[in-house]
Amino acid sequence: MILIKEAKRLEDHLSAVRQKGQTIGFVPTMGALHQGHLSLISQCKTASGYTVSSIFVNPTQFNDPGDFEKYPVTIEQDILLLERSGCDVLFLPDIKEIYPNQPNKPVSFDLGYLDAILEGYYRPGHFQGVCQVVSRLLGIIQPDMLFMGQKDYQQCMVVKKLIEITHSKTDLVVCNTSRELSGLAMSSRNMRLSSIEKEKALAIYHTLQWLKTNIKAGPVKKLIEAGKEQISKAGFEKIDYIAIARADNLQLIAEWDGQTPIIALVAAFLNGVRLIDNLVLKK
Ligand code: AMP
Numbered sequence: 207m208i209l210i211k212e213a214k215r216l217e218d219h220l221s222a223v224r225q226k227g228q229t230i231g232f233v234p235t236m237g238a239l240h241q242g243h244l245s246l247i248s249q250c251k252t253a254s255g256y257t258v259s260s261i262f263v264n265p266t267q268f269n270d271p272g273d274f275e276k277y278p279v280t281i282e283q284d285i286l287l288l289e290r291s292g293c294d295v296l297f298l299p300d301i302k303e304i305y306p307n308q309p310n311k312p313v314s315f316d317l318g319y320l321d322a323i324l325e326g327y328y329r330p331g332h333f334q335g336v337c338q339v340v341s342r343l344l345g346i347i348q349p350d351m352l353f354m355g356q357k358d359y360q361q362c363m364v365v366k367k368l369i370e371i372t373h374s375k376t377d378l379v380v381c382n383t384s385r386e387l388s389g390l391a392m393s394s395r396n397m398r399l400s401s402i403e404k405e406k407a408l409a410i411y412h413t414l415q416w417l418k419t420n421i422k423a424g425p426v427k428k429l430i431e432a433g434k435e436q437i438s439k440a441g442f443e444k445i446d447y448i449a450i451a452r453a454d455n456l457q458l459i460a461e462w463d464g465q466t467p468i469i470a471l472v473a474a475f476l477n478g479v480r481l482i483d484n485l486v487l488k489k
Pocket residue numbers: 234235236237242243245246353354355356357358381382383384385391392393394
């Protein structure tokens with residue numbers, strides 16, 4: 207695996223790869239890698255001739271500076287894992303490579319409704335920061351395919367919209383959520399949980415499954431309230447949201463017709479660690 211830190215060097219390197227006719231797949235990450243990230247690399251390798259990954263903890267997408275400071279960094283281990291996974295290039299830029307001018311310059315991507323609900327509502331500015339870094343990375347790498355995880359369902363929809371509004375030629379591939387054997391969604395933030403807390407954290411997945419089993423046509427309010435109670439009882443100190451939404455556009459629903467594909471999404475805090483997960487309730 208080649209490690210490249212400068213944007214210009216990566217651009218030159220990839221233009222040579224492109225000239226050889228190889229398709230380029232890209233997996234952006236913030237590091238602290240786990241099997242979820244590696245499953246993206248593996249799907250990228252299967253689908254494309256050349257696999258690029260990046261590690262950059264993007265400050266502009268953290269609405270909470272404390273969360274940014276506490277974000278786990280395990281760079282040596284990450285490099286080893288990527289090397290073993292068969293990744294071809296790791297892009298490891300510093301902030302000046304990503305934001306050569308002004309990192310704090312306000313950006314405005316028109317994400318419409320997606321920026322106002324759920325993660326957009328509870329983390330103001332988060333998706334603007336995501337779009338800022340993803341558009342910069344796509345500009346440098348110009349991948350044929352971009353691999354992202356369903357674990358961040360709303361982020362996938364935001365990036366799909368970004369690709370549309372910027373007329374990018376990159377295809378987005380959404381990969382399934384990797385889970386621990388217990389069902390807990392893998393996340394870099396899980397590193398901040400003790401083993402007892404990881405057991406408590408399972409309440410999110412269990413509640414999502416419970417919603418899937420119990421959803422039926424009609425109003426969804428009572429079901430959501432019961433779900434909130436399950437998560438609170440498990441020891442979560444704060445729930446940002448439990449929501450049921452149309453799977454195709456994330457429009458929140460109050461009543462289900464029994465037919466429309468829907469997804470349940472959760473964000474909640476356990477001992478100061480904010481966890482998110484989602485589950486398709488009806489395909
Ligand atoms: P992050 O490093 O958390 O920004 O994640 C980088 C990419 O990995 C994003 O596309 C995430 O959606 C994806 N990802 C994170 N956790 C998982 C998981 N458990 N399963 C699949 N993809 C994941």
